[in-house]
Amino acid sequence: MNRRNLIASVAAMTTISLALPSWAQDEPLKVGFIYVGPVSDGGWTYQHDQGRLAVEQEFGDRVETTYLENVPEGVDAERALTQLALAGNDVIYATSFGYMDAVINVAAKFPDVKFEHNTGYKRADNVGTYDGRFYEGRAVTGTIAGRMTKSNKIGYIATFPIPEVIQGINSAYIHARKVNPDVEMRVVWAYSWFDPAKEADAANALMAEGVDVILQHTNSTAPLAQLQKAGKIGFGQASDMASFAPTPRVSSVYNNWGAHYVKSVGRILDGTWKPEAIWGGIGDGIVAIGEITEAVPAEVKAEAEALRDKIAAGEYHPFTGPLNKADGSVWLAEGQTATDEDLSGMNFYVEGITAELPQ
Structure with a gap:
């Protein structure tokens, strides 16, 4: 069975x-x-x-x-x-x-x-x-967020201050700022992967600060429900959350884990499995961008999809210099890209995010 x-x-x-x-x-x-x-x-x-x-x-x-x-x-x-x-x-x-x-x-x-x-x-x-490589998807949704905000304040509901989550915050902010230099990022830490009540409170707290676009690393639809009531916008996380489309969910970053599980089980069945460290992104089919809805202007949709395609083809890395850390120190020089080792140990915000990063 x-x-x-x-x-x-x-x-x-x-x-x-x-x-x-x-x-x-x-x-x-x-x-x-x-x-x-x-x-x-x-x-x-x-x-x-x-x-x-x-x-x-x-x-x-x-x-x-x-x-x-x-x-x-x-x-x-x-x-x-x-x-x-x-x-x-x-x-x-x-x-x-x-x-x-x-x-x-x-x-x-x-x-x-x-x-x-x-x-x-x-x-x-x-x-x-x-x-x-969730940060690849955050680059795309960050671009949409930067274009769509009317208040120039975007929010991020985070889980725990681990590299995976910090990568997403930084990537979303970098790409929002590229298309909107006036954008500000506000971050609320839920300290939970799945807690609808906390996530709803986090969304409401961000909106109380003037945020009108919210990204999330938490896993329930509660933030989208709050955004729907307030007439603001957000993105699906981990799965497509398409039941909230065309708004407030204007797109999503979702995980196609089936692509990995089918390959992994196949390797076990044919005797070729080994204990690897697999880190797949958009180009591997593990990270996907959900449909960008008609709530997003056509030119913004085209811009986001072009970025998605460049990342998938390996033509662009979301962490490409020049980039500084929040303290002003140089992190990546012009044209330099972050290594996987850099990203796996990320414990800082990039320049422009003024919130304090929990330790």
């Missing part, structure tokens, strides 16, 4: 032998997923589950998938990962940054199980990582 309810408690399962059944060609590959939010969130977890369904569609009865949803980061994640491993899953995909240490700990106990961790950086002999 495609979804199994894993209801046995971890305490009970500690009595089960840790010897896992070996996978053979005439048995389905058992594929487990662990989600930080509900499948119905309409954002991050929903899009990962669409990737799970893409695996089922691609491989049919050669695979058997299951998932655990609403699993908090931390010790709960370690218990849930153990549960999935003891249930006989051959590969487990952990889909939130805060699962990183739990994945490493559990993987050490189950060396015959393959693990892949989304958005993290720690790997092992049986642990790979995969991520999306």
Whole structure:
């Protein structure tokens, strides 16, 4: 069956032998997923589950998938990962940054199980990582935001001050400023990946400061609902959120995780899987720009789509100098582009963002 309810408690399962059944060609590959939010969130977890369904569609009865949803980061994640491993899953995909240490700990106990961790950086002999270059999409939506704001104030609802999130803030601001030198960026930190109440409050706080365009890294549709009431605009995040189109959702940055999951499972089935560090962007089909609606002027839509296409073709890097850090020090010289190492450790705002970055 495609979804199994894993209801046995971890305490009970500690009595089960840790010897896992070996996978053979005439048995389905058992594929487990662990989600930080509900499948119905309409954002991050929903899009990962669409990737799970893409695996089922691609491989049919050669695979058997299951998932655990609403699993908090931390010790709960370690218990849930153990549960999935003891249930006989051959590969487990952990889909939130805060699962990183739990994945490493559990993987050490189950060396015959393959693990892949989304958005993290720690790997092992049986642990790979995969991520999306979300900052590429933020360059496109930042361009639209800079053109569309009437108040010259755009807002960003952030999750946690980690490089992935800081990259997105910086990229959105850089490209908004390129098309509108008068633009200001306001940032509110939700300290959560999915909390509709906090996200709604963050959107309202930004609008109270005069912000009329909001981007978000959080994963619910709550900010769009608030923007809809106020007649302001925003963007879908993690999934397309097209139910809010043509406005307030004028476009989106969404993740096509199915592109990765199908490739990854295929490599396991044909014996070529290895623990890699995969970081895909628009050109790889992992990051996508949702339809730009008629609420956006035709010339702005054309400008945004041209930027999208240049990024996809490798003709333009969103972090291309000259760029300074917020303290005025030089970061990238004229024509210089950021390396992946630079981006993976990003812990600063670029010049022009005056908010203080939490540590």
